[in-house]
Amino acid sequence: xxxxxxxxxxxxxxxxxxxxxxxxxxxxLLNMGPQHPSTHGVLRLLLELDGEIIINCIPDIGFLHTxxxxxxxxxxYIKAEVMTDRLDYLxxxxxxxxxxxxxxxxxxxxxxxxxxxxxxxxxxxxxxASHLVWxxxxxxxxxxxxxxxxxxxxxxxxxxxxxxxxxxRMMTTYFRPGGLWRDVPVEFERAVRSFLKYMxxxxxxxxxxxxxxxxxxxxxxxxxxxxxxxxxxxxxxGATARGSGVTYDxxxxxxxxxxxxxxxxxxxxxxxxxxxxxxxRMEEMRQSLRIIEQAINRLPMGPFRSxxxxxxxxxxxxxxxxMEAVIHHFKLWTEGFNVPKGSVYQVVESPRGELGxxxxxxxxxxxxxxxxxxxxxxxxxxxSWIANGHYVADLVAIIGSVDIVLGDTDR
Numbered sequence: 001x002x003x004x005x006x007x008x009x010x011x012x013x014x015x016x017x018x019x020x021x022x023x024x025x026x027x028x029l030l031n032m033g034p035q036h037p038s039t040h041g042v043l044r045l046l047l048e049l050d051g052e053i054i055i056n057c058i059p060d061i062g063f064l065h066t067x068x069x070x071x072x073x074x075x076x077y078i079k080a081e082v083m084t085d086r087l088d089y090l091x092x093x094x095x096x097x098x099x100x101x102x103x104x105x106x107x108x109x110x111x112x113x114x115x116x117x118x119x120x121x122x123x124x125x126x127x128x129a130s131h132l133v134w135x136x137x138x139x140x141x142x143x144x145x146x147x148x149x150x151x152x153x154x155x156x157x158x159x160x161x162x163x164x165x166x167x168x169r170m171m172t173t174y175f176r177p178g179g180l181w182r183d184v185p186v187e188f189e190r191a192v193r194s195f196l197k198y199m200x201x202x203x204x205x206x207x208x209x210x211x212x213x214x215x216x217x218x219x220x221x222x223x224x225x226x227x228x229x230x231x232x233x234x235x236x237x238g239a240t241a242r243g244s245g246v247t248y249d250x251x252x253x254x255x256x257x258x259x260x261x262x263x264x265x266x267x268x269x270x271x272x273x274x275x276x277x278x279x280x281r282m283e284e285m286r287q288s289l290r291i292i293e294q295a296i297n298r299l300p301m302g303p304f305r306s307x308x309x310x311x312x313x314x315x316x317x318x319x320x321x322x323m324e325a326v327i328h329h330f331k332l333w334t335e336g337f338n339v340p341k342g343s344v345y346q347v348v349e350s351p352r353g354e355l356g357x358x359x360x361x362x363x364x365x366x367x368x369x370x371x372x373x374x375x376x377x378x379x380x381x382x383x384s385w386i387a388n389g390h391y392v393a394d395l396v397a398i399i400g401s402v403d404i405v406l407g408d409t410d411r
Contacts, residue, residue: 027055032395034063040137040399041406045383047392054395057387059380064410072370076336077103077177080367085171087372088408090133093119093126093162094350096175101256102346102359103177106339109311112303115179116258121192121295122162122174123257123348124288128199129158130351131281135206138278138400142219147209154202161191178312179305192296196289203285210278220274224386224398227272234385235378238353239284240402243277245270250349262291274401281403311337336365343369352376352403376408 033044042063048056068087072080084095097119104111111119136151159169165184166172174181210216226236231244241248249266251259267283269276306312313332318325343360353375360369379402387398 026050030392034060039406040404041409043380043399043404043406045395047395049392052391052393054387054390054392057383057395059383061377061380061406061409064406066411068411069370069372073367076365077339077367078332078336080370081176082171082173085173086407087374087411088350088352088355088376088405089170090130090405091126091350091352091355091408092170092172093122093174094348094355096173097123097257098346098348098350098355098357099359100175100177101348102344102357103311103339105344105346106342106359106361107177107311107337108340109178109308110306111179111257112305113258114183114300114302115304117295117299118180118184118304119175119257120259120262121292121299122165124292124295125158125161125192125195127288127351128285129155131285132158134281134351134400134403135278138397139210139216141396141400142216144210144213144216147206150202150206154199157191157195157198161188161195164188164191176305176312178308179303183304189296189299192292196293196296199289200286203282207282211282217275219394219397220278220401221271223274223390223394224401225271225273226382226386228270230385231272234382236353236382236402237375237378238350238403239277239280240353240375240379240382242266242268243280243401244272250347250354254347256346256348262294264291274397277401277403338363338365339367347373350375352379352405352408372411374408374411376404376406379404380409 028049030047030049031044032047033039034042039045044060044063046058046060047054066086068083072083075083081096081099084099085092087095103109132151132155136148139147139151162172162174163169165188166174166181226234226244228245231241231246236244236246237248245268247266247268250256252266264287267280267287269279309328313329314322314325319329339361341361341363343358345356345358347354347356349355354373355375356373358369358371358373359367362368382402383399387395390398
């Protein structure tokens, strides 16, 4: 099923998208959005209904299009990174990481061990924060307001840690090619360990409220079923695919940032419905805590970014006593650095699935071409199949279960 990209759909175009029943008046065409509060962003769905049953669901995207990919190509590599935060705004650290890894592969730029471990800690904290937003909004869509408030309460702990390290709660741009913007503050380890002690009981609290709740179960079991074969055929990744039994996680299949050194499981569920995807994400939060604990226990001392002065600015302490350092700093931030000619495709496991960036360099200081493969864009198309045959009231649960972020789609 094609996805639309504008509002002005003509009758001739609709003939290719909806059934003859709709054109003859036997079914109802209902416009859902783009302002509907339960569409997790600015999304329009064109629904064909037989009574209250969905027989056709056509996603219409493009309302948040910002041209980020082309805008990044007009900026130096370091200045373009701030735009990665604006893609999936619930996975800013993960977006930074994919972009930095791509540059580091092209430039053969080393990353110190301390920076690698800190990157893993923040990537997993970001995954938990994203899942908390997903769980809270999913529960709210199904009228469980308490869970929404609890999830955002715990998310504040993570945002406080991110702000202490980067100065920002969300748009951090904390990872930089070759390492980190700056070292973590002295209170970082204590804050992370406090969160590790606090969070498991909160996850259990969410499950106590939802997992065996008969009202919640009626809204999620057998809803939006997607088989393992369908998940593979339709390009589903992440928890959306693992909820259908697909055992695939990029952190295991193609480890990056030292993930091969951490012991963790890849949760799956065989139901393939909204409930299965819920169970996978709940367990993923526990596995992220497991990874963070291993990482904080092995956090080494040492440098937090590379010493390769072609790509990394001099330490701030040198700027007050070295004219060469000032010149070097000025040239890096005005002219940028040249990346060797070539192209690379780098993938990471975002909270929503496979996040990939294709980065091509012509040897200059700006990317020649950038193309993002975002999981939300792939997952929106699933609505055209898994929503059919369900009530309109079930649609909000189905949308939430694939965990789309429209900024991740319209780029």
